[in-house]
Amino acid sequence: MIQLVDIHKSFGKQKVLDGLNLTVEEGKTTVIIGRSGGGKSVLLKHIIGLIRPDRGQVLVDGEDITLLNDKDLNEVRKKFGMLFQEAALFDSMNVAENVAFPLREHTKMSNEEIMDIVRNRLNAVGLSDVEEKMPSELSGGMRKRVGLARALAMQPQIILFDEPTTGLDPVMTEAINQLIIETQRAFNLTCVVISHDIQSVFEIGHRVAMLYEGRIIEYGTPEEVRASRNPVMVQFLAGSIEGPIQIL
Amino acid sequence: MNGPTATVERIGRIVLENVEELGRILLLFLSALSWMVRPPLKLHHILKQMEFVGVKSIFVVVLTGTFTGMVMALQGYHGFRMFAAESLVGSTVALGMTRELGPVLTSLMVTARAGSAMAAELGTMRVTEQIDALAVMAVNPVKHLIVPRLIAGVLMVPLLTVVSDFMGILGGYFVGVHILNINSGAFMKNIFKYVTLGDIYNGLAKAACFGLLMSLIGCYKGFNTRGGAEGVGRATTEAVVLASISILVSDYILTAIMF
Ligand SMILES: Nc1ncnc2c1ncn2[C@@H]1O[C@H](COP(=O)(O)OP(=O)(O)OP(=O)(O)O)[C@@H](O)[C@H]1O
Ligand SMILES: [Mg+2]
Numbered sequence: 001m002i003q004l005v006d007i008h009k010s011f012g013k014q015k016v017l018d019g020l021n022l023t024v025e026e027g028k029t030t031v032i033i034g035r036s037g038g039g040k041s042v043l044l045k046h047i048i049g050l051i052r053p054d055r056g057q058v059l060v061d062g063e064d065i066t067l068l069n070d071k072d073l074n075e076v077r078k079k080f081g082m083l084f085q086e087a088a089l090f091d092s093m094n095v096a097e098n099v100a101f102p103l104r105e106h107t108k109m110s111n112e113e114i115m116d117i118v119r120n121r122l123n124a125v126g127l128s129d130v131e132e133k134m135p136s137e138l139s140g141g142m143r144k145r146v147g148l149a150r151a152l153a154m155q156p157q158i159i160l161f162d163e164p165t166t167g168l169d170p171v172m173t174e175a176i177n178q179l180i181i182e183t184q185r186a187f188n189l190t191c192v193v194i195s196h197d198i199q200s201v202f203e204i205g206h207r208v209a210m211l212y213e214g215r216i217i218e219y220g221t222p223e224e225v226r227a228s229r230n231p232v233m234v235q236f237l238a239g240s241i242e243g244p245i246q247i248l
Numbered sequence: 249m250n251g252p253t254a255t256v257e258r259i260g261r262i263v264l265e266n267v268e269e270l271g272r273i274l275l276l277f278l279s280a281l282s283w284m285v286r287p288p289l290k291l292h293h294i295l296k297q298m299e300f301v302g303v304k305s306i307f308v309v310v311l312t313g314t315f316t317g318m319v320m321a322l323q324g325y326h327g328f329r330m331f332a333a334e335s336l337v338g339s340t341v342a343l344g345m346t347r348e349l350g351p352v353l354t355s356l357m358v359t360a361r362a363g364s365a366m367a368a369e370l371g372t373m374r375v376t377e378q379i380d381a382l383a384v385m386a387v388n389p390v391k392h393l394i395v396p397r398l399i400a401g402v403l404m405v406p407l408l409t410v411v412s413d414f415m416g417i418l419g420g421y422f423v424g425v426h427i428l429n430i431n432s433g434a435f436m437k438n439i440f441k442y443v444t445l446g447d448i449y450n451g452l453a454k455a456a457c458f459g460l461l462m463s464l465i466g467c468y469k470g471f472n473t474r475g476g477a478e479g480v481g482r483a484t485t486e487a488v489v490l491a492s493i494s495i496l497v498s499d500y501i502l503t504a505i506m507f
Binding site for chain 2: 089
């Protein structure tokens with residue numbers, strides 16, 4: 001279980017998270033939605049200790065990771081996999097080595113075993129014959145899927161996805177959603193997914209959390225959230241320009 | 249606020265910023281040291297950096313070393329001829345190269361080639377979140393990226409300095425003996441008479457310090473890059489400038505201590 005307790009985070013004068021509370025239930029998929037630039041990626045980076053809050057606690061299985069040193073934080077991170085919004089592939093390595101990287105670092109598997117897993121994960125995200133390519137030779141959507149394959153390589157207990165389907169065509173979006181649902185179910189994973197795609201949100205989420213002005217203003221099952229009368233929520237789901245969410 | 253108060257305040261702030269940066273560089277160094285003694289160290293990462301810093305710098309180092317030795321011989325010759333002491337050209341070149349010019353010129357060349365590349369590479373990795381990706385995969389970025397570069401810097405710059413020293417003396421010999429017709433026996437005899445092993449060792453010790461400074465500053469600037477392609481460019485420039493200044497200043501300090 002992951003708990004964020006009263007998280008405050010500012011960059012300079014800009015307050016991004018303002019007393020945010022969120023509990024991510026174990027073995028469930030929690031989807032975080034919210035306006036662009038609202039702090040979703042920043043929130044995700046708090047969960048894995050890439051950003052430390054100005055104030056507040058991040059509890060992973062009861063342990064406050066904001067207090068850990070580099071070495072202990074490393075141990076906690078072994079439970080996690082993460083897909084970055086821009087994939088963050090290592091551009092000095094080809095696709096296969098990118099996916100193999102965590103396996104080479106943390107396991108004693110033979111090269112054949114590793115390459116088997118690499119092919120398996122790449123096939124799962126709908127990629128084949130790209131092993132030898134460099135990240136710079138891939139399209140944006142392909143890069144994202146390689147990032148996804150890398151996040152899944154180690155079979156972590158908790159996976160954080162920053163917009164896994166943004167930039168993919170409708171068919172591929174559906175395929176990735178199915179992949180997330182199946183993997184989550186098969187290994188009873190805890191998943192946190194950021195998504196802008198309303199259809200995907202309700203398809204893969206067991207819980208949906210709406211981030212607005214630095215706090216979670218709405219949290220619940222997809223049905224509960226869809227039935228919400230909160231004007232912010234209503235406007236967001238309808239995608240309407242009229243409402244409390246200001247464009248400027 | 250105006251006049252002298254504002255000026256004092258500005259100077260104070262600049263001093264504070266620099267002291268703070270120095271502290272952060274030192275902290276990075278200590279953190280790298282603590283990861284250096286924690287196994288496992290990946291040998292192939294270190295070898296790859298040693299190849300990049302060392303092997304790929306040989307050409308520029310040979311070139312600078314040779315021409316420096318040659319020009320020193322040429323300059324020295326005109327000076328010493330006034331005292332009919334042309335045979336001292338050899339020992340002057342050899343002393344100058346081993347004590348001073350070998351280590352300094354080599355590390356400046358390596359800074360321009362490898363230190364800048366370290367800043368640019370790590371800077372790009374920072375702004376494209378590759379360093380965060382490493383951390384997320386439970387691989388410590390300091391250990392994975394910085395430790396191999398520091399080791400490569402400390403080991404390879406002295407080795408390159410040996411090459412530079414040797415080429416400088418060879419260049420000096422060529423100009424002195426073959427062009428300026430200094431007696432070859434006297435040229436060599438004076439080298440062995442005046443240059444001690446201590447001169448060479450001290451020069452190499454300096455080179456090791458410069459190699460550390462070069463890679464530490466390159467890594468620090470790259471590691472702390474902010475803000476896209478422009479930030480990477482800024483980090484690279486700052487790394488080269490700061491490393492070069494640090495090498496020259498520390499050269500004076502080390503020389504004052506050693507000789
Ligand atoms: N490292 C940083 N330094 C300074 N400001 C930052 C940093 N990271 C994020 N921000 C700011 O925090 C705010 C939230 O950014 P974040 O990336 O979390 O948005 P987001 O909700 O993920 O948006 P999107 O849906 O477009 O990805 C932005 O205004 C951004 O400018
Ligand atoms: Mg984002």
